[in-house]
Amino acid sequence: MRSSIILASVLGALTVLAAPTSPSLNLNSALPGQAETVTEYFNMLAQKVQEGRSMAVAPVCDLSKAKMAIAPTPLPVPAEGLKLKHVAIGRGTQNYTCDVTNATAVPAQTGAVATLFNASCVAATYPDLLNMLPKLAMSFNLTEVEQKMGPSNLAISGQHFFTNTTTPFFNLDTTRATLGEAGCTKANATSAPANAPKGQLGEPAVPWLKLVTHVGATGNLQEVYRIETAGGSAPATCKGMPATFEVQYSAQYWFFEGTAA
Numbered sequence: 575m576r577s578s579i580i581l582a583s584v585l586g587a588l589t590v591l592a593a594p595t596s597p598s599l600n601l602n603s604a605l606p607g608q609a610e611t612v613t614e615y616f617n618m619l620a621q622k623v624q625e626g627r628s629m630a631v632a633p634v635c636d637l638s639k640a641k642m643a644i645a646p647t648p649l650p651v652p653a654e655g656l657k658l659k660h661v662a663i664g665r666g667t668q669n670y671t672c673d674v675t676n677a678t679a680v681p682a683q684t685g686a687v688a689t690l691f692n693a694s695c696v697a698a699t700y701p702d703l704l705n706m707l708p709k710l711a712m713s714f715n716l717t718e719v720e721q722k723m724g725p726s727n728l729a730i731s732g733q734h735f736f737t738n739t740t741t742p743f744f745n746l747d748t749t750r751a752t753l754g755e756a757g758c759t760k761a762n763a764t765s766a767p768a769n770a771p772k773g774q775l776g777e778p779a780v781p782w783l784k785l786v787t788h789v790g791a792t793g794n795l796q797e798v799y800r801i802e803t804a805g806g807s808a809p810a811t812c813k814g815m816p817a818t819f820e821v822q823y824s825a826q827y828w829f830f831e832g833t834a835a
């Protein structure tokens with residue numbers, strides 16, 4: 575398939591991995607505008623390849639060039655003195671519980687489980703492409719994805735899960751790199767923009783968050799942002815919902831390290 579050859583050549587240059595085999599696209603899912611997303615995505619990649627031909631050198635991964643854009647939202651900026659350490663695309667589920675005896679009860683969040691894919695070099699090189707990745711990632715089913723995020727060959731850079739219902743945890747220690755691990759507390763939250771990508775069944779995007787790490791975090795990890803979310807929200811009430819359920823989501827995660835000034 576021509577488009578995946580283009581994809582492999584672009585992302586391959588960034589991630590230094592073997593050529594990927596593409597999982598099938600979920601083109602018939604209920605995601606509105608999905609075909610448009612995939613087309614947009616491949617068009618953009620084709621354009622990047624074109625631009626790449628006129629570059630004197632291969633794209634260089636320099637995190638100081640990556641800029642987190644939280645401007646349209648009221649999330650506080652990272653503490654002064656912190657430095658960007660890693661950017662990942664998370665793809666997984668938000669988990670909820672419901673009181674099945676009460677149709678007006680509100681679903682409670684019990685956690686999330688996601689695979690983190692290394693998007694640091696994309697963030698440094700192609701920020702416009704980066705911002706399409708959560709939406710694109712929603713086009714592929716989790717089980718299918720396994721070790722891959724759709725047809726991209728972005729490497730896995732970690733895992734995200736909860737250690738209890740209020741403690742999101744990030745483990746960035748893999749065989750490829752050891753960047754640290756951290757339990758976190760929510761420091762601030764703001765609704766995703768109204769035009770944020772919806773989930774596979776049209777679920778609204780989960781809020782954008784600022785998290786701060788707990789004492790005991792390794793790798794000098796201090797703050798984690800969840801932005802550019804896609805899907806993941808529970809319905810407004812428990813009406814017709816089972817006692818436990820999951821909602822597919824994707825997001826960008828930005829990790830900051832250092833010592834706050």
Ligand SMILES: *[C@@H]1O[C@H](CO)[C@@H](O)[C@H](O)[C@H]1NC(C)=O
Nearest residue numbers: 598599600601603714715718
């Ligand atoms: C993705 O999962 C949904 C729900 O389980 C299923 O209906 C759909 O066929 C799957 N799509 C692909 C491409 O596997």
Ligand SMILES: *[C@@H]1O[C@H](CO)[C@@H](O)[C@H](O)[C@H]1NC(C)=O
Nearest residue numbers: 648649650651761762763764
């Ligand atoms: C979140 O940050 C905004 C501005 O940065 C601030 O006005 C608001 O009070 C903060 N909310 C919480 C819960 O800290």
Ligand SMILES: *[C@@H]1O[C@H](CO)[C@@H](O)[C@H](O)[C@H]1NC(C)=O
Nearest residue numbers: 673675676677678679680681
């Ligand atoms: C059902 O949930 C609503 C919303 O949380 C709450 O106000 C109400 O008291 C609950 N009813 C029962 C019977 O628990």
Ligand SMILES: *[C@@H]1O[C@H](CO)[C@@H](O)[C@H](O)[C@H]1NC(C)=O
Nearest residue numbers: 667669684685686687736820
């Ligand atoms: C969330 O869903 C995942 C995937 O099914 C499951 O492995 C995990 O145990 C669930 N976590 C919680 C906290 O319910």
Ligand SMILES: *[C@@H]1O[C@H](CO)[C@@H](O)[C@H](O)[C@H]1NC(C)=O
Nearest residue numbers: 589635692694731750751753
């Ligand atoms: C992400 O990819 C870059 C470039 O290949 C690499 O330097 C970095 O160690 C990777 N990070 C993780 C957490 O795997």
Ligand SMILES: *[C@@H]1O[C@H](CO)[C@@H](O)[C@H](O)[C@H]1NC(C)=O
Nearest residue numbers: 737738739740741757758788
């Ligand atoms: C969850 O874990 C955190 C950190 O270990 C702890 O401070 C908090 O009390 C725990 N909360 C619950 C409800 O167990």
